[in-house]
Amino acid sequence: MGFFTDTSVCIGCKACEVACKEWNAIPEDGMELTGMSYDNTVGLGASTWRHVAFIEQRKPVSVGPDTDVLGISPQGAVTPGREEGELRWLMASDVCKHCTHAACLDVCPTGSLFRTEFGTVVVQEDICNGCGYCIPACPYGVIDQRKGDGRAWKCTLCYDRIGDGLEPACAKACPTDSIQYGPLDELRERAAARVETLHDAGVQEARLYGADPGDGVGGAGAFFLLLDEPEVYGLPPDPVVTTRDLPSMWRHAAVAAAGLLGATALACLTGRRR
């Protein structure tokens, strides 16, 4: 099971952020105004499991070959003769990706992070000892340590709700169905159809992010429809699960350790007293 977040219909209401906080009883994450448009939660962290990004940009909106330019011009999408393009506002609700190959889970030394029967990745808070290893292991910057608590926290995809056949709190609260919950195969089909529709409507920049099971994390359990490059939203363009290279790392470490033993033995032998 997983999430499909269609950012093309996100209206930036932050109902997902609030519903997530309410249901999961997450403490407040700061009351500062950041000046980053309407984004005052900045990014995902221990106490922010859904994060709505607000991107203000001037960009020439792309036009497809069959687009009726005059037809869409009253909507203000294209202004002829203006190179910069209209101001547009991208809004996107980010969340833990629940990777198929999850680095956080791989590196957790206590077994606190585990794979659920729904294919999601969850932290068992009574086992986490706060070692912090999962935090730099995550290629998306999702999981983080809660100050004063010491343990690592992140989205559980509402493990308690989906176990009871309910949808996660954020998906339930989303008024535009920007956040959709369901079996991944079904969501991927729906997402592909949605991209097709948007392309037909002239939104050439629509693309899926994290939907490909062949990507560096084996496909994300929470994937997205984006209207610009991933890094514009603060997402890595080509994330890779770090443990993919672990066998090579262990080999290099073994050779280095053997080298150290050999060098020490040699040092003692060459200098042997008569």
Add this chain to the structure above:
Amino acid sequence: MVPKAEFTSYYGKPVLNPPVWKPLDIAGYFFLGGLAGASSALAAGASWTGRPVLARNAEVAAVGALGLSMAALIHDLGRPARFVNMLRVAKPTSPMSVGSWLLAAYGPMAGATALSTLTGRLPRLGRATGTAAAALGSAVTTYTAVLIADTAVPAWHEAHRELPFLFAGSAAAAAAGLGLLTAPSAETRPARVLALTGTAAELTATALIRRRLGMVAAPYRTGRPGRLLHTAEALTLAATATALLAPRNRPLNALAGAALLTASALTRFGVFHAGLASARDPKYTVQPQRERLEARRRGAVVPGPGSAGGAAEVGQEAVGGGGVERR
């Protein structure tokens, strides 16, 4: 040649959540753990080749450094009282789990060896545990490199081939430094030779990292981590040269030993801060990935970062489609 990718980010915020490890605890542990492990190896060699004072000092130093290491590791845990959860499972995919078990096996061996030497009891058992401590200790010096390389932190992950050699070299230099500082001149020859090989390994690995990592190598050259590493390199070179040129001069040898120990600590802090710097700036995450994507889009098969060693795990394709799907 890959065209220079245009760099964009979300308000300049990092893509990754940077490590929350405290530098003094964790970089300090890398230094102390390396010192302990390499000292055990040196102690075993010294003991087998009839250098009792060097062996004894290295054995005691290993136990001391290990004790401090454990304190630092437990202190860094968000929930120190749950330290024992480290031994709840054994996971080869988690270098920290492997390291915990390694330390659990190494600690008693190093302790028993030092105890046997200091009390003069059970000398044969002491030799056996000393040999075991040497083997386990060598692993302790290099697994920490895997620990940091097995993260999404660009400056650490991309250097995963060189870091074990850098750490082994730095540990060897530290153990040699301790030997030079504490042993009488008659017994310090192995320490001098080990200082030379350790320094050579460390400097070569650092040079390779700087050459091979492209733009991700910048933190190893510039800023605070760059300064730490450059200072460490100069200090190591000067100390090794001093020890080799004045083998009979006890004060100079002791000075060189102290300098080697300091340099090893500086190296670990340098590597640690290089990782932090690369995690905090989104360009180190985005730019290499963007270039990889562009290259793949143009049809070239480009494996992911550092997967050249046929490192793909079972069931994980080394080369897949892009992270972004375009239609």
